[in-house]
Amino acid sequence: MCQVEEEYHGPLLREELPSVSRQCVKCKEASAAVVIRAGDAYCRGCFKEYFIHKFRAMLGKNRLIFPGEKVLLAVSGGPSSCSMLSQVQEGLSQNAHKKLRFLPGIVYIDEGGAVGQSVEHRRRTVEELRAVFRATGFPFLMVPLEQVLDLPSSVVLSAPGAPEQEAGAYKAAVDHFLLSNGSSGVTAGQQQETPPPEVQEAHTHSLQRLLGSARTLTAREELLNILRQHLLVHTARSAGYSKLMLGDSCTRLAVKLLSSISLGRGAQLAHDTGFSDSRYGDTILVRPMRDYSAKEIAYYNRMFSVPSVFTAGLDTKTADKSSIQHLTESFVIKLQADFPSTVSTIYRTSEKLQSCKGSASAEGDRCLLCVCALDTAAENASAFSATLISEQLSQTKSPGESRQAPEWTAPASQCCSIVGGELCGNRGGGCCSSAKASESPPLRSLLCYSCQLTIKDMSSEEVLPQYILSEAERRLRRSQLREEIRDFLLEDEADEG
Numbered sequence: 300m301c302q303v304e305e306e307y308h309g310p311l312l313r314e315e316l317p318s319v320s321r322q323c324v325k326c327k328e329a330s331a332a333v334v335i336r337a338g339d340a341y342c343r344g345c346f347k348e349y350f351i352h353k354f355r356a357m358l359g360k361n362r363l364i365f366p367g368e369k370v371l372l373a374v375s376g377g378p379s380s381c382s383m384l385s386q387v388q389e390g391l392s393q394n395a396h397k398k399l400r401f402l403p404g405i406v407y408i409d410e411g412g413a414v415g416q417s418v419e420h421r422r423r424t425v426e427e428l429r430a431v432f433r434a435t436g437f438p439f440l441m442v443p444l445e446q447v448l449d450l451p452s453s454v455v456l457s458a459p460g461a462p463e464q465e466a467g468a469y470k471a472a473v474d475h476f477l478l479s480n481g482s483s484g485v486t487a488g489q490q491q492e493t494p495p496p497e498v499q500e501a502h503t504h505s506l507q508r509l510l511g512s513a514r515t516l517t518a519r520e521e522l523l524n525i526l527r528q529h530l531l532v533h534t535a536r537s538a539g540y541s542k543l544m545l546g547d548s549c550t551r552l553a554v555k556l557l558s559s560i561s562l563g564r565g566a567q568l569a570h571d572t573g574f575s576d577s578r579y580g581d582t583i584l585v586r587p588m589r590d591y592s593a594k595e596i597a598y599y600n601r602m603f604s605v606p607s608v609f610t611a612g613l614d615t616k617t618a619d620k621s622s623i624q625h626l627t628e629s630f631v632i633k634l635q636a637d638f639p640s641t642v643s644t645i646y647r648t649s650e651k652l653q654s655c656k657g658s659a660s661a662e663g664d665r666c667l668l669c670v671c672a673l674d675t676a677a678e679n680a681s682a683f684s685a686t687l688i689s690e691q692l693s694q695t696k697s698p699g700e701s702r703q704a705p706e707w708t709a710p711a712s713q714c715c716s717i718v719g720g721e722l723c724g725n726r727g728g729g730c731c732s733s734a735k736a737s738e739s740p741p742l743r744s745l746l747c748y749s750c751q752l753t754i755k756d757m758s759s760e761e762v763l764p765q766y767i768l769s770e771a772e773r774r775l776r777r778s779q780l781r782e783e784i785r786d787f788l789l790e791d792e793a794d795e796g
């Protein structure tokens with residue numbers, strides 16, 4: 300009691316106490332400038348060292364990025380991806396042995412059209428970011444999201460990747476690099492000043508119609524995530540980058556992990572939240588910021604003046620309950636404030652997840668939208684089939700009426716005809732041409748459970764970009780053809796022998 304009074308009133312004690320308790324835990328000399336977790340107080344210098352070390356350690360531990368490899372950094376303008384950019388810059392400025400040895404480039408996707416920003420507003424944001432990117436000296440690309448409408452179908456195919464590297468390959472490559480030109484340093488490539496492509500108003504309208512066709516914000520956000528990822532992968536592929544670096548922080552991944560489970564993406568969690576994601580085959584997605592909390596990043600960016608540019612998202616200025624993703628985010632952020640260690644516990648879970656390798660060999664085994672292995676061929680006792688049965692039961696009409704299975708569980712072979720290249724969903728009953736495309740089953744049969752839910756929330760499938768529709772048509776034609784000639788095919792007995 301007396302002590303408390305003294306602490307509160309006594310000027311001497313009040314001055315002494317903070318300096319004692321806030322000494323840097325690392326060097327034990329300088330006074331602390333930042334407290335990351337309770338008990339972990341760092342001085343400015345030690346915090347910087349700790350932050351930089353963590354980035355290098357994450358890349359070093361995983362040994363995925365080889366010397367001289369072209370790596371595309373996806374920078375949204377937000378604090379986390381901008382911090383990632385500054386870490387790469389930092390890494391390239393180190394001396395030869397500590398230096399990062401890959402060749403970075405930057406891509407920014409301008410999503411202003413998706414959130415209804417004016418042309419002028421978008422131009423300003425692009426200009427602001429251009430100044431940030433120009434200062435790095437790295438080559439950069441500014442891509443409007445509207446370009447997703449012109450993608451080729453190949454983007455939703457998993458291209459064959461580089462053969463698995465042997466265990467010693469990474470070390471050998473590093474040694475070779477150090478011997479050959481490590482000391483002279485690698486230049487980051489020429490900075491290109493290509494003006495961003497003109498965005499046609501009609502394209503912006505199509506994009507808005509596409510996102511607007513989603514009846515819920517949850518589905519709209521999923522759709523936007525899918526489109527953004529397709530555009531990023533395509534940009535990386537066509538510019539010759541074999542790795543795509545994403546700026547997901549630990550906090551972001553904890554949100555993603557929880558919301559993915561709620562969205563029925565349990566089977567894809569390892570891909571969605573892991574350090575590396577090889578679903579696209581030749582272009583590997585990596586998440587080097589996954590060990591940093593949003594708080595650490597905010598401190599670092601502020602202390603070391605890392606610039607970032609605010610860009611509005613779909614859920615900006617919406618209520619907490621507007622979407623599953625937004626609700627999960629506010630839950631995790633509140634959790635972080637009161638129980639900081641639980642968030643990293645959620646995120647650590649994602650480190651332990653593994654995807655089943657080799658389960659999707661053929662293209663038909665992959666989801667048309669998220670390009671993950673299809674999780675819909677599950678066994679009878681799975682949660683997925685339970686969901687189907689319950690949906691079937693809830694749609695069953697009273698005994699007087701004719702019983703109808705949910706249209707999308709029926710085998711496509713029962714379809715009466717083909718309408719506009721797509722199988723009609725009416726299975727012989729009623730007029731085919733009047734059947735709405737959104738109700739026809741086939742496209743959904745090409746999707747994983749979670750993407751089926753997203754598409755189900757859309758008022759029309761016809762607004763999907765052409766590269767998705769034509770790839771769907773191609774896959775459906777193929778599976779129909781396979782069905783037709785099935786009786787003439789020789790059984791593949793290789794597995795049985």
Ligand SMILES: [Zn+2]
Pocket residue numbers: 323324325326327328329341342343344345346
């Ligand atoms: Zn220190």
Ligand SMILES: [Zn+2]
Pocket residue numbers: 666667668669670671746747748749750751
């Ligand atoms: Zn999917």
